[in-house]
Amino acid sequence: MIRKHLTVRNPHGLHMRAAGKIRLISRQQRCRVLLQNEQGEKAGSESLVEMLSLGAVSGTPLQVTVTGDNADRALAMIEEVFENGAGI
Numbered sequence: 001m002i003r004k005h006l007t008v009r010n011p012h013g014l015h016m017r018a019a020g021k022i023r024l025i026s027r028q029q030r031c032r033v034l035l036q037n038e039q040g041e042k043a044g045s046e047s048l049v050e051m052l053s054l055g056a057v058s059g060t061p062l063q064v065t066v067t068g069d070n071a072d073r074a075l076a077m078i079e080e081v082f083e084n085g086a087g088i
Contacts, residue, residue, distance in 0.1 A: 001067045002075050006082045007059060014056035018081050019048045025077045031068030033078065037061075 008014050014035075026033040026045035033045035035054060038061060043050035056062055066075045 019051040029070040029074035
């Protein structure tokens with residue numbers, strides 16, 4: 001299990017495309033990804049609705065927890081999504 005605090009950098013926040021990429025990464029890497037905001041609300045990567053319901057606007061810090069055999073690789077890919085906003 002790996003935990004890291006990441007900040008949403010995209011001006012549009014954690015939007016549908018970014019959440020979809022996080023879900024795809026977790027599936028491809030066979031990992032479980034859990035996002036948690038500062039209020040303690042959690043969202044699993046298997047649910048786009050849960051991730052979007054965090055209401056993570058630009059500048060929102062989230063704790064990302066990744067479990068699975070490819071957790072290191074998955075976390076690196078998720079960091080890229082947070083930094084580059086999934087291409088938007």
